[in-house]
Amino acid sequence: MEEGNDIKDIDVISKVLGGDKHAFSTLYHRYKRTHMLTCLRYISDRQEAEDVLQEAFIAIYKDLQQYDYERANFKTWSSKVVINKCLKKLRKKTIPTIFKDILDFRYKFIARANAIGNLNLEYLTKVINGLPKGYRSVFNLYVLDGYTHKEIATLLNISESTSKTQLMRAKKLLRNCLKEADYASLESYA
Amino acid sequence: MLRSNPMPDFIKNIKKSFERSSLSKENWLDPSDRVLANIEAGINGKESERRYGVLIRLVCLFLVALLVYMFYLKNNRQDSKMATPSTETLQKKDVTNKIELNNILASVTEQENEPVNNKATNLNTPSTTQTNDVANSQSTHSVKIPIKNRSSPALDDGSENFFIQINDRISEPIYRSKDHVKNGSTADLKRESENLNTENIVINAALLNQDGLTQNFTFLTVYDLQELESPSFENKKLPYAGLFLEPVVVNEKARFSLVGNIGYSNWQFILNEEYADAVEPAAFQSTAGNGLSVNVGLEKELGSRLSLGTSFGVQQVNFSSGHNSSVIYDTKSETTDDSSNTKSLTMATPLGFIDSEVQLRRIGDTGSEETSLVLDLHNEHKLTALEFSIYGKYDLIKKDGLDVGFQSGFGILMLSAVDNKLTSFDSDNDFFSSGVNTVTSSFEELNRVTPVVSFGLNVMKALRYDISVGVSLGGRFNLHAIQTTGEFETSLRRYEAGLFIRKSF
Numbered sequence: 001m002e003e004g005n006d007i008k009d010i011d012v013i014s015k016v017l018g019g020d021k022h023a024f025s026t027l028y029h030r031y032k033r034t035h036m037l038t039c040l041r042y043i044s045d046r047q048e049a050e051d052v053l054q055e056a057f058i059a060i061y062k063d064l065q066q067y068d069y070e071r072a073n074f075k076t077w078s079s080k081v082v083i084n085k086c087l088k089k090l091r092k093k094t095i096p097t098i099f100k101d102i103l104d105f106r107y108k109f110i111a112r113a114n115a116i117g118n119l120n121l122e123y124l125t126k127v128i129n130g131l132p133k134g135y136r137s138v139f140n141l142y143v144l145d146g147y148t149h150k151e152i153a154t155l156l157n158i159s160e161s162t163s164k165t166q167l168m169r170a171k172k173l174l175r176n177c178l179k180e181a182d183y184a185s186l187e188s189y190a
Numbered sequence: 191m192l193r194s195n196p197m198p199d200f201i202k203n204i205k206k207s208f209e210r211s212s213l214s215k216e217n218w219l220d221p222s223d224r225v226l227a228n229i230e231a232g233i234n235g236k237e238s239e240r241r242y243g244v245l246i247r248l249v250c251l252f253l254v255a256l257l258v259y260m261f262y263l264k265n266n267r268q269d270s271k272m273a274t275p276s277t278e279t280l281q282k283k284d285v286t287n288k289i290e291l292n293n294i295l296a297s298v299t300e301q302e303n304e305p306v307n308n309k310a311t312n313l314n315t316p317s318t319t320q321t322n323d324v325a326n327s328q329s330t331h332s333v334k335i336p337i338k339n340r341s342s343p344a345l346d347d348g349s350e351n352f353f354i355q356i357n358d359r360i361s362e363p364i365y366r367s368k369d370h371v372k373n374g375s376t377a378d379l380k381r382e383s384e385n386l387n388t389e390n391i392v393i394n395a396a397l398l399n400q401d402g403l404t405q406n407f408t409f410l411t412v413y414d415l416q417e418l419e420s421p422s423f424e425n426k427k428l429p430y431a432g433l434f435l436e437p438v439v440v441n442e443k444a445r446f447s448l449v450g451n452i453g454y455s456n457w458q459f460i461l462n463e464e465y466a467d468a469v470e471p472a473a474f475q476s477t478a479g480n481g482l483s484v485n486v487g488l489e490k491e492l493g494s495r496l497s498l499g500t501s502f503g504v505q506q507v508n509f510s511s512g513h514n515s516s517v518i519y520d521t522k523s524e525t526t527d528d529s530s531n532t533k534s535l536t537m538a539t540p541l542g543f544i545d546s547e548v549q550l551r552r553i554g555d556t557g558s559e560e561t562s563l564v565l566d567l568h569n570e571h572k573l574t575a576l577e578f579s580i581y582g583k584y585d586l587i588k589k590d591g592l593d594v595g596f597q598s599g600f601g602i603l604m605l606s607a608v609d610n611k612l613t614s615f616d617s618d619n620d621f622f623s624s625g626v627n628t629v630t631s632s633f634e635e636l637n638r639v640t641p642v643v644s645f646g647l648n649v650m651k652a653l654r655y656d657i658s659v660g661v662s663l664g665g666r667f668n669l670h671a672i673q674t675t676g677e678f679e680t681s682l683r684r685y686e687a688g689l690f691i692r693k694s695f
Contacts, residue, residue: 021230021233021234024229024233025226025230028226028229032219032220032221032225032226033213033216033219033220034213036219036220036221037208037213037216037219040219041208044676044677045676045677050221050222050224050225053221053225054221054225054228054229054232057225057229058229058232058233061229061232061233121207121208121213121216122216122218124204124207124208128204133676143201143204143205144204144205144208171201174200174201174204175200
């Protein structure tokens with residue numbers, strides 16, 4: 001359950017499944033920021049991230065009957081729906097390998113330009129979002145969403161070794177992007 | 191999902207930042223209101239609004255309104271006008287007018303020798319059926335038409351019978367004067383109008399015999415009005431002017447015109463800064479699209495200078511693009527029978543990215559397992575588009591049969607077909623040559639339907655009163671990118687030059 005709501009998720013879900021469509025807005029308001037954050041980690045364009053969030057919530061509503069509260073809490077289950085929607089969106093966006101270095105440079109620049117202020121969640125999201133698509137997906141899935149390389153390989157249709165390589169490169173890029181000062185700020189923030 | 195490999199500290203810190211339980215202070219994460227609205231619409235089984243849904247609906251609404259307006263105007267005009275009678279009608283009317291003829295002839299006889307301009311006053315006393323129209327008129331204009339000088343075959347008795355009609359684009363109710371002229375060569379035509387715009391008058395003169403049947407038909411253009419003012423006619427007498435005066439609206443207030451246009455089309459693909467920056471290091475190049483455009487349209491005159499129209503067009507252009515791409519040739523991937531590698535390449539084009547598979551053949555010993563190669567890729571594209579637009583046209587200049595008009599409109603461009611061909615890919619290493627290639631996917635991020643605004647100038651010359659030809663120059667600008675891949679976008683500008691023919695009816 002998220003952010004000070006008295007009614008448990010399962011009770012809200014029961015209402016929705018009982019035909020109370022308006023109850024779904026309770027779930028939406030409860031998890032909109034969590035899932036929006038996920039979308040923004042994967043999708044660089046905010047407008048598109050909102051589109052994905054919208055699609056994800058509609059999918060969550062439609063698949064709600066399949067949700068088994070004994071196997072996972074609603075946040076975890078719905079997060080997977082959101083992540084799948086993000087990955088589906090990313091699969092459509094093909095940016096050739098040859099252009100990634102240029103993008104890397106550009107996002108590095110953005111990251112440093114923003115490093116003047118305190119490191120916060122919004123800034124971190126931007127930095128991660130600035131990673132090249134392949135690196136970003138693997139980093140998000142492995143580090144922040146807890147997937148294994150094997151699962152990532154299946155999800156992204158790549159080999160496990162590619163997943164590991166991309167994660168390693170993503171970390172290297174992040175290291176380069178975030179200056180020492182940023183680390184300190186990050187540690188104090190965390 | 192347990193993992194044993196340790197993470198660097200800064201990665202752990204990033205992870206902790208994202209795992210915080212509360213996001214209550216992170217207002218920046220709030221989605222816009224439309225998200226919830228669309229979700230509710232989606233849940234309730236409604237179609238979620240697409241990006242151009244509203245726009246397309248507005249255009250459709252406008253089109254419907256336009257059509258209704260056009261037909262309303264036409265019907266209204268038909269209701270109010272007194273249509274030009276057919277020959278048969280004329281004959282019938284002649285019968286009924288014979289009653290009036292006897293009455294009028296008497297007054298004509300009395301006034302036979304009066305000057306033409308005075309004779310015109312007779313026209314202000316039409317038959318009963320015309321009284322209301324005449325009474326509504328505010329002023330009168332007299333035009334003298336030299337029928338004899340046009341085409342006026344003499345009748346058997348040597349006389350010339352005729353009627354004259356004015357075909358006026360700004361059509362006020364006008365009166366056709368059917369006069370039997372035995373000695374004169376001119377006729378007075380009374381026209382009830384406040385604003386007689388001589389620029390817009392086209393006069394059709396028809397000659398009738400005494401039974402009211404048309405003998406000949408002459409078109410007089412606006413320039414003939416100068417002739418009509420010739421002093422040589424000032425003193426001519428019109429013995430029977432005023433006979434058989436009938437109110438007739440000869441022409442529609444606003445006419446329809448069918449316009450056909452064929453021309454050259456030049457497409458300029460404008461890459462946004464992000465896209466241009468990304469592809470520039472790969473020596474990306476592309477040409478403008480060049481091709482043919484064909485349009486047909488329907489115009490309706492709303493005034494003497496203003497027209498509203500719709501057009502439908504098809505355009506097809508060809509263009510090319512290319513850039514470098516680096517690949518690594520791996521001899522370990524070769525088969526025993528074939529010294530080649532098949533590589534998946536993503537290529538950049540002005541229309542977005544396309545995926546392809548290319549075969550690289552090794553034709554010599556490179557001495558190493560892996561060889562870095564730079565490929566020079568060339569693509570050719572053919573694009574077919576349909577366009578529907580609505581436009582307004584204002585004639586800036588109307589002089590000597592030459593119209594210069596400014597045109598502006600709004601439309602929808604639909605990219606209906608996009609063909610791509612990887613024409614060549616050359617390696618920078620002589621030990622390698624190119625083999626077969628296949629385009630596996632293309633232009634997935636193409637925005638196939640985009641709104642367009644257009645501006646243009648056209649110069650038109652009238653060949654006949656209802657047929658004109660001209661040249662048109664114009665530009666069309668897409669209001670939305672034709673491809674969007676993340677932050678990479680391409681917008682489109684088109685420039686066109688064409689020849690058109692216009693038929694009014």
